[in-house]
Amino acid sequence: MEMLEAFQRIGLALAIGLLAGIERGWQERDMADGQRVAGIRTFALVGLLGGLAGYLGLIVGAAVPATLAAGLVAAFIVFDYKAAAPHNDFSVTSVIAALVIFALGIVSVTGDMRLAAAGGVVTTVLLAARHSLHGFLKTMTWVELRSALVLLTMSFVALPLLPDRAIDPWGGFNPFAVWLMTVMIAALSYAGYAAMRIAGPDRGILFAGATGGVVSSTATTLSFARISVSEPALARKLAGAASIAGGLSLVRCFVIASAVAPVLAKPLAFALAPGLFAFVVASLLLSGSRGHPKADLHLSNPFELWSVLRFGALLGVIGFVARILVNVLGPSSIVFIALVSGIPDLDAITLSTAHLAGNAVPVDTAAIAVLTATVSNLVTKVALAYGSGTRDYSRLLALVTLGVVLVGGAGFWAFLVLLR
Template sequence: MIALTTLGLSPVGDEVGRIVLAAALGMFLGIEREWSQKSAGIRTFALLSLLGAVFTLVEADSLLVVGGLLVIVQGVLLAAEGFRDEAAGLSLTTSVSMLVAYGVGALVMQSYILEGVTVAILSSLLLVLKRELHSFAWGLSRAELRSATEFAILAFVVYPLLPAAPVPVSVGELSLELELRVAWLLVVTVAGIGIANYAIVQTYGGRGIAVTGFFGGLASSTAVVGTMLDHVRQRPAAASYALAAILLADAAMALRNLVIAIAFTFERGILYQSIVPLGAVAIGSVAVAAYTADWTESVEMELDSPFSLRNALVFGGIFLVVLVASTVARAQFGTGGLYLTALLSGLVSSGAGTTSAVLLYRGGAVDSNTATIAILLATAASIAVKAGLTIASPDRRFAVRVALWSLALLAGATAVTLAVIL
């Protein structure tokens, strides 16, 4: 919890501050409803948040429940009116939003400041992005809907069933502890990134090379390379933006690995060392893409279904093999064995190599410098694979340009890494 007393306020000032914040968040929620000319607008939402705050302040649970029931009744009346005047779904949205505003006021008054602000912001985004969300939902194919369902099973059914405590595992004479929940959460994170950016590519992919390359790279960097090879084969003049798309896919991959390295290392100590080298790859790739690309071109990408349970399990299996291999290699051959494993795993999946290094670091098996080098090696191997795939292009000059720029990026990232570590 985050209380306003941390700002030096007295208890009375703290309560008054929370009341003001509750009203402000209610107004924030009501802005979109007011702009959409609904029957409940900015004043109604502010008053509902204040009502939740006041009923919470008097510490009477029964009164708080009665207030919630009154908000529900008012929402039902608005929904009934909506059946006569407009589409029922819109009135239902307003009714539910009113209950959310009431809940936000109660959260803030109980000193759940961060939680209340988060709920208000997310709710406002759902209201503002109405058209985009409806358009996305209506445009889903049966395969995409099935993918979303499988992802929900992966994220919300399997995860709670896994043991929260680390599980000891013996590999020969070696023993290690696997954090199965963290490992599965990493798998879910990678799959979730792919789904989110699949949606973005499907919506905006044809509008520009930046979206196609970068977000396509997050969804499937191999798809980006394959698409660019097809375009270069059909149109040799497309080589400039094809090069940019591949480099932007590299930037997306490096950024994804950086997110994994930062988001999952809070408990042990954030891997700050990874920010500079992976950031150098991402920024360098974007800079080269901006220099080489013909920004007037656009590309339509054909991506497969964004997610499948089979692909997730395959990634999880690869990740588990890489983790065990990294542990065994480090025990038998020292850090050199870990580096070799990271390099080889990056040829298949830089995400698997990155997550393995992160978990080894979390478990205390390796230090921050060793984990950073392993992540960079996995990232470098992935960049090299994408450059190697361009050999299939009939345009040898295009393949050479991709290889040279990729080599320059790797050299720059390596130099930056050594400078940071040493």
């Protein structure tokens, strides 16, 4: 190792220690001198010690870094115990943090500097987020914790065990791809649920519609319809919130389709962007009415295992049937499949169609299928609104949906006729 590179790497180790030391010193800034076990200077020296240990390890072997690490841990334990004993406030965080900074100092010299720098930032963020993380744990329910554990199990236990290939003779069912898409949709839904859980419905109906639209725009529309029965005066505001939920369903559709098949991004953008604009304008116009709801928007936990398995089964069946029918009847059959599949759920048919786009199905046909499913889903929401909500709420939502379909259709026509 050249001397200039050695200085750069050891300097990075020192910088990592300084970064963590600033956070530790800030946390203990109100303590008197002599009561702080480790602050900015100590952690800076720990990082520097780790860098020097890594440099020496390259010269004389691993025995020196190991000995220094053992001595560092012993010293921190002794001093931390003496500082905590009078206050009966014991914590191993500082000891672990010092050991991590020491290890990152070694990585700075002997490994990838980018990994070491990222590790230093992540470590400091975790140390600084103490109060936020503890507060989050105090408010977390068992259902939410269980849902998070299900997500982790789905992602890191079940997914790697599935074969990443079609297991049927027709090439229509890939267990890995189906489960990966299921995990992606579940994670997206849980993110929306978490946003709603943290901010709460007291931020207003419009915010509830936005966060609810990420979870499930259909469920949100139905929930607002029921609220409109008990609060008829809020029909306009509820229709505005349902409109923003519908707009986010278009965003969700575009993100999913373009992530799986980037070739769909351009044709879908010409249809979905005008539709989103119409939804947003309608939402702003309708949500300006006065009043506050007496009922809250109740969103079910999106991560119940049964609902996840049901969605995975639906996705697998639609993907398999779509592949078979496309092979037998031709690419145009995907449009009819989308028309029917979009009634109960938009995500599954969007994913299935995106997987076929540009391969078994032409890009334009795939785009038409996704948009057909979108229109089918929007009309379904209007039907649910008429079945469960007031006349004003349903009528306003129907007018907004009609406008969205018209401007979206015009945008897609412009793409097909003028830009081809």
